[in-house]
Amino acid sequence: NPNRLPLPPGPKPLPLIGNLLDMPTSFLWLTFDKWTKQYGDIVSVNVFGKTFIILGSSRTTNDLLEKRSAIYSDRVRFPMLVELMGLDWNFAAMRYGDNWRRHRRTFHQQFNQGAIRKYQPIQTRESRLLLQRLLGAPQDFYSIIRLTFTATILDVMYGIRVKDQDDDYVKTAEDFMDSLIETGVPGAFLVDILPILKYVPAWFPGAGFQKKAEHWREVGKRFLNTGFNEVKDAMLKGKYVAPSVVSTQLENLPEGPEARDIEEVIKNTSALGYAAGADTTVSAMEQFFLAMILYPSVQKKAQEELDRVVGRLRLPDFEDRENLPYINALVKETMRWQPITPLAVVHSPIADDVYNGYFIPKGSFVFGNSWSILQDPVAYPDPQEFKPERFMKDGQLNPDVQDPDTAAFGFGRRICPGRYFSDSTLYIFICSVLSAFNITAPLDEKGEPIRLEMKMTSGLVSHPEVFRCSIIPRSAEAELLIKESAMEDQ
Numbered sequence: 243n244p245n246r247l248p249l250p251p252g253p254k255p256l257p258l259i260g261n262l263l264d265m266p267t268s269f270l271w272l273t274f275d276k277w278t279k280q281y282g283d284i285v286s287v288n289v290f291g292k293t294f295i296i297l298g299s300s301r302t303t304n305d306l307l308e309k310r311s312a313i314y315s316d317r318v319r320f321p322m323l324v325e326l327m328g329l330d331w332n333f334a335a336m337r338y339g340d341n342w343r344r345h346r347r348t349f350h351q352q353f354n355q356g357a358i359r360k361y362q363p364i365q366t367r368e369s370r371l372l373l374q375r376l377l378g379a380p381q382d383f384y385s386i387i388r389l390t391f392t393a394t395i396l397d398v399m400y401g402i403r404v405k406d407q408d409d410d411y412v413k414t415a416e417d418f419m420d421s422l423i424e425t426g427v428p429g430a431f432l433v434d435i436l437p438i439l440k441y442v443p444a445w446f447p448g449a450g451f452q453k454k455a456e457h458w459r460e461v462g463k464r465f466l467n468t469g470f471n472e473v474k475d476a477m478l479k480g481k482y483v484a485p486s487v488v489s490t491q492l493e494n495l496p497e498g499p500e501a502r503d504i505e506e507v508i509k510n511t512s513a514l515g516y517a518a519g520a521d522t523t524v525s526a527m528e529q530f531f532l533a534m535i536l537y538p539s540v541q542k543k544a545q546e547e548l549d550r551v552v553g554r555l556r557l558p559d560f561e562d563r564e565n566l567p568y569i570n571a572l573v574k575e576t577m578r579w580q581p582i583t584p585l586a587v588v589h590s591p592i593a594d595d596v597y598n599g600y601f602i603p604k605g606s607f608v609f610g611n612s613w614s615i616l617q618d619p620v621a622y623p624d625p626q627e628f629k630p631e632r633f634m635k636d637g638q639l640n641p642d643v644q645d646p647d648t649a650a651f652g653f654g655r656r657i658c659p660g661r662y663f664s665d666s667t668l669y670i671f672i673c674s675v676l677s678a679f680n681i682t683a684p685l686d687e688k689g690e691p692i693r694l695e696m697k698m699t700s701g702l703v704s705h706p707e708v709f710r711c712s713i714i715p716r717s718a719e720a721e722l723l724i725k726e727s728a729m730e731d732q
């Protein structure tokens with residue numbers, strides 16, 4: 243800091259521990275939002291000598307994470323996840339550089355806006371299976387949503403068709419997801435704050451995290467290798483393999499010494515698709531169900547649009563999308579209403595920087611507060627309300643309203659590369675469910691509807707707190723359509 247510029251403003255730090263006592267252990271984004279209102283849309287705090295920079299508006303995330311993305315696209319160290327659990331294959335956590343770039347490029351080739359069209363048949367089939375499963379066991383809608391996304395992504399990535407919850411692939415994927423959920427909570431493991439602890443041996447009192455890391459390392463390895471090895475072995479033996487992201491890329495593998503490295507990248511990127519996409523898309527679907535209970539008029543309006551455009555004699559598909567502006571607005575509102583990844587994933591600058599007269603040290607933890615941006619009452623009046631209408635004008639989508647995708651999926655060069663796939667998955671799942679079912683509040687013992695509230699959990703990925711709901715076919719015709727779609731699938 244040669245010019246002795248100040249750090250961005252923020253709460254006053256104490257010697258040595260800095261602002262440790264100001265930092266809450268949960269819902270970090272709400273405290274960050276409070277500081278943004280108090281100190282401005284760039285705030286700094288200090289924890290044990292580490293500088294945290296909080297960007298609380300689309301102006302600051304745009305200026306730094308987008309326009310200066312050549313500086314702001316690095317990650318900080320993740321000692322538990324990467325160094326102890328061995329998830330160095332996970333490019334979401336990789337440091338900015340050539341290896342990350344190779345992974346990102348490979349992933350992007352398979353999930354850009356054009357490429358994802360080829361997955362529509364799988365997404366459509368899974369959306370029909372979603373309806374069939376909901377018809378059979380509506381009370382299990384939580385596990386059904388999760389199974390449906392798992393089945394979709396495993397088919398896209400490996401051409402694997404899973405049928406139910408007891409499938410080995412589903413179990414491995416879920417064990418792996420559990421490990422990510424537990425480690426993803428900021429501050430859940432002290433070793434992330436004091437990396438030196440990673441050298442403490444597993445037998446040492448209090449070093450339970452080492453045993454967990456060892457177990458999860460095995461789970462991670464199994465998850466990384468199982469699907470990929472199955473496809474590769476079948477191809478080597480000349481057996482039929484269903485077309486998938488992995489098989490297509492292996493077929494086009496160049497000959498020569500670089501083939502091994504490329505294979506590694508294909509394996510890593512295909513495993514990450516599930517890991518990064520599962521919990522996030524599941525949270526979006528849970529929010530959708532809750533929103534439909536809390537806002538019955540939105541549900542009615544969406545169903546009226548579906549009836550008008552698609553009719554009641556068939557289920558909606560991707561061809562209908564451009565004629566369903568209200569459904570598209572509803573998908574956008576689902577991404578905005580209760581931010582799923584409220585602090586995205588932390589970025590870090592690779593060099594010292596100066597912004598509006600403030601000094602930003604190299605290696606700081608930079609948080610784009612998606613929550614502040616998506617709950618901004620100027621961009622989105624009454625932000626706590628679920629109102630797809632906010633994205634509409636004269637019966638069409640209004641391009642002047644800030645698209646929530648600019649904050650809901652993170653920022654700059656690290657912005658979620660699965661966002662187009664996520665958007666199309668949400669579209670087909672949501673409109674299929676709405677065309678077939680009515681979603682209402684569960685009933686109590688007296689048959690009265692139970693009043694539900696919107697409350698979110700804390701964590702890297704935020705979910706609505708557990709709730710029940712009633713999912714009933716809209717009509718005898720709708721039920722028949724679901725059953726017919728089951729027969730088509732066989």
Ligand code: HEM
Nearest residue numbers: 334515518519522523583586587651652653656658660664
């Ligand atoms: C509602 C659904 C989703 C949400 C809210 C979401 C959100 C995010 C966020 C906030 C990031 C970090 C961005 C940043 O660092 O600024 C991210 C990264 C990532 N996401 Fe997603 N995501 C979703 C679905 C998906 C899906 C379905 C996939 C895969 C098909 C996916 C793949 C990835 C990958 C690979 C990264 C790492 C990017 C990198 O570090 O370069 N995501 N996502």
